[in-house]
Amino acid sequence: MITNKAVLKDRLLAKGIKPTYQRTAILGFLLDNRTHPTIKSLHNSLVKTIPTLSKTTLYSTLELFAAKGLVAPLTIDRSEVRYDGLASSHHHFLCERCGRIIDVDVSCANSRRGEIGGHRIKEVHGYFKGICKDCLKQTYKTNKRRIFHG
Amino acid sequence: MITNKAVLKDRLLAKGIKPTYQRTAILGFLLDNRTHPTIKSLHNSLVKTIPTLSKTTLYSTLELFAAKGLVAPLTIDRSEVRYDGLASSHHHFLCERCGRIIDVDVSCANSRRGEIGGHRIKEVHGYFKGICKDCLKQTYKTNKRRIFHG
DNA sequence: GCCTTATTTGTAATCATTACAAATTGGATT
DNA sequence: AATCCAATTTGTAATGATTACAAATAAGGC
Structure with a gap:
């Protein structure tokens, strides 16, 4: 530990x-x-x-x-x-190639304002899906990691 | 219909x-x-x-x-x-009082850019949690809708 | 109408999560 | 350091959404 x-x-x-x-x-x-x-x-x-x-x-x-x-x-x-393990508000990135979930910092104007469309915001949850930085680099290389389908 | x-x-x-x-x-x-x-x-x-x-x-x-x-x-x-039923990208607002899930428009700078932290974005998923406009109005009235815990 | 194929249906598995009661642990007190 | 009480941990058994699968049904071309 x-x-x-x-x-x-x-x-x-x-x-x-x-x-x-x-x-x-x-x-x-x-x-x-x-x-x-x-x-x-x-x-x-x-x-x-x-x-x-x-x-x-x-x-x-x-x-x-x-x-x-x-x-x-x-x-x-x-x-x-x-x-x-990090409870403070941040977003996530799910890589559809390697399956990893990566933390990303997001500054969201709506959450800063505390409301959206008249609704009072208490929590913000968000994630992106795509191809992560590492997998983009390996496009033409053999990827030994588990391929993730989802 | x-x-x-x-x-x-x-x-x-x-x-x-x-x-x-x-x-x-x-x-x-x-x-x-x-x-x-x-x-x-x-x-x-x-x-x-x-x-x-x-x-x-x-x-x-x-x-x-x-x-x-x-x-x-x-x-x-x-x-x-x-x-x-609306598949085009938009966000949602979950009201913790009435349990409704409401569509909200969000213009996200990151998704417009198509990448975040070097990761290529294909999908954006997001929702807010809080108290919706209607429930805010009813704060001092009896709310006949099902109370939602979660 | 008949035939072939895709769709729909019902039933039975799967598997994460929850419920619950018994066993164990932790900490206070003596 | 033994004892006791309450909180925590554990194992087992339910629950319930989702998936697998095979039989029944429907749709469209001939």
């Missing part, structure tokens, strides 16, 4: 969350790995260090984190929710 | 889709009702005129329509996909 344990503990306590072993590990993973993982891939990764970790714990912990604004659930995939 | 049958037929034929009874009714409903319905609510509405209509037909038809660019699937709800 790259992120310091004390930092994780403080982050959890600051939100009024008891910093248990599992919670610290889950938050740590999300901060260290900006891959926007699904529950399944989170579980695959974390059972290596916590063999008893159950998927139910992941579901309930991430629900708790999301409610407290520690993580953001992403509904970009139609089939499964992904989780973002 | 408000939208003319001949118009629906032409729209389907223009996309190379055989205009069957079911397909015409489904497209007609989506063009007449801009409510972004789920499969379930589509089925509830359409069985009134087509009693034999199966959910499987709805799933396969909407998949076909989406592939041909006739409708847009929305993944705003975490639990079920919604369908938008």
Whole structure:
């Protein structure tokens, strides 16, 4: 784990969350790995260090984190929710070639104004779909990454 | 049905889709009702005129329509996909009070440019969450609509 | 009307998510 | 450091949207 344990503990306590072993590990993973993982891939990764970790714990912990604004659930995939360890508002880019979800900064005039068409904005969710910078470079090279269809 | 049958037929034929009874009714409903319905609510509405209509037909038809660019699937709800009869790029506003999903026009500088951070943009998906114009007006009145939690 | 093919339908799987109760853990108190 | 209570974690069993698939039906050309 790259992120310091004390930092994780403080982050959890600051939100009024008891910093248990599992919670610290889950938050740590999300901060260290900006891959926007699904529950399944989170579980695959974390059972290596916590063999008893159950998927139910992941579901309930991430629900708790999301409610407290520690993580953001992403509904970009139609089939499964992904989780973002960076909860502050930003957008995402889904590469249809390599399947990666990449963070992008977006300054949206509407969200800055706080309203659109008379409706009061509380949250902004957005993502782009296309071909990422890396894949564009590799257009004429063999792409060894998993091809993503979606 | 408000939208003319001949118009629906032409729209389907223009996309190379055989205009069957079911397909015409489904497209007609989506063009007449801009409510972004789920499969379930589509089925509830359409069985009134087509009693034999199966959910499987709805799933396969909407998949076909989406592939041909006739409708847009929305993944705003975490639990079920919604369908938008207007496929041209626009954004949505989810009201957390009444649960409605409202179309909004958004001119996004990034999508106009066609790229962001070096990534080539093919699609733009976005929605806002907050309180819609109508609900803002009714703040001190009784709201008879279903309260939406999510 | 008949035939061939595409479409529609119903039923049965699949799979992420949720519900729930039992087991375990954490922390306070003594 | 043993004990107790409440919160957390875990495993198993439901739920429910979506998909798979094969049989029934409809559409269009002859």
